[in-house]
């Protein structure tokens with residue numbers, strides 16, 4: 001067994017692992033990363049964020065071609081198969097892997113491919129893909145092993161028509177009708193992707209409202225646009241059993257309904273990847289969802305072991321995972337610029353796209369904060385009209401008296417980019433974070449960013 005010595009060993013090469021490894025290496029630590037795949041990038045690159053966003057981009061391009069009258073001069077609307085759009089996602093994955101592999105090489109971070117487990121708190125054993133065992137002795141460890149779809153025992157995931165958000169990327173045809181079980185972010189995003197490909201989607205929601213953490217108005221808009229795109233949303237439903245048949249799936253709901261489709265995509269919950277880590281050898285206990293508890297320094301109950309990313313639970317976003325990994329490394333190297341990540345914007349890549357930061361109307365009302373609302377509808381904006389992207393709205397919530405910005409909520413074209421302007425202003429100190437910024441600033445014209453000025457005037461006009 002070969003033995004290697006490091007300052008920091010990072011388990012997992014997703015965004016959390018990469019953030020931790022790069023920060024520790026840049027601070028002069030000798031770093032190794034272990035990943036159980038044969039390529040770097042984590043589930044984020046191979047199964048989650050990147051493929052789903054690339055799929056969505058292709059679907060939006062198809063929708064634009066099919067709905068824009070200008071394109072009728074060059075042909076009738078055309079439909080593409082799921083495998084067709086998957087090809088473009090695969091190209092993006094390859095490019096991402098190439099860039100990320102280069103980052104590790106440039107920062108002299110050693111990469112081991114194999115399954116890691118703790119022998120003790122300073123020793124990691126890696127079983128490589130050809131069965132060789134390597135021993136990594138280290139001062140500190142960052143666990144960044146991510147998560148995988150939660151698979152309840154009573155659902156037969158070996159059935160060829162039953163998929164989860166990992167295995168859906170193996171789908172080799174376009175179903176005519178599909179059930180998506182679970183209407184969280186991943187379920188809603190895949191509902192947009194499949195309905196955009198012309199698939200009849202039944203979206204099964206355990207709750208009475210889609211993505212109830214969003215501002216009500218934005219959640220309502222999402223429901224409207226999904227329905228408008230032929231998604232049948234069924235709220236307050238739970239499965240009794242899922243029956244795989246020769247040429248399809250029947251979903252039996254506790255409410256007595258039966259729904260038949262060509263395929264079912266399970267999007268209900270995720271589990272932290274801790275089962276192979278032999279955590280018992282270091283005295284760390286994962287919770288029922290496979291997640292590890294950390295303190296504000298991303299330190300676990302064992303002093304030299306840290307954790308970041310999906311494996312610690314909320315918010316389970318690549319965006320936050322990267323920063324959590326950097327902060328974990330910051331704690332390790334005692335760099336006092338690290339911070340606990342809690343100010344995370346929401347970016348949801350449904351069709352239409354959704355993004356928000358800060359408080360929503362329900363929260364402000366509950367907290368009895370006197371706020372006012374300013375809105376800009378994309379349908380009236382020049383850039384949106386030129387781009388033929390007229391669905392959407394920007395809404396700014398601000399304090400009636402101090403004019404401080406309290407929340408920014410957006411849906412439609414470029415929402416996840418637009419929200420960052422509001423986030424930047426919200427984070428300014430003193431009077432610089434008021435809605436007045438947007439009326440005293442010259443915006444490029446025509447831009448989507450200009451929506452801030454329109455929304456600010458709309459809101460200020462409501463004051464008396």
Ligand SMILES: Cc1cc2nc3c(=O)[nH]c(=O)nc-3n(C[C@H](O)[C@H](O)[C@H](O)COP(=O)(O)OP(=O)(O)OC[C@H]3O[C@@H](n4cnc5c(N)ncnc54)[C@H](O)[C@@H]3O)c2cc1C
Pocket residue numbers: 011012013014015016017018034035036037041042043044045047048049050052053114115116117144145146147165186273276277308309310311316317318319320321347349
């Ligand atoms: C369909 C989908 C869409 C998503 N879209 C978005 C989005 O648009 N925006 C966003 O911010 N987030 C999105 N997410 C969430 C995002 O992908 C995750 O939050 C992110 O991947 C978490 O990063 P991570 O570094 O914690 O772990 P991961 O990316 O999960 O990587 C962990 C790595 O560790 C490896 N590993 C596990 N166990 C071991 C072991 N014992 N030894 C060695 N290696 C191990 C895994 O194989 C994996 O390669 C999406 C997720 C899904 C599923």
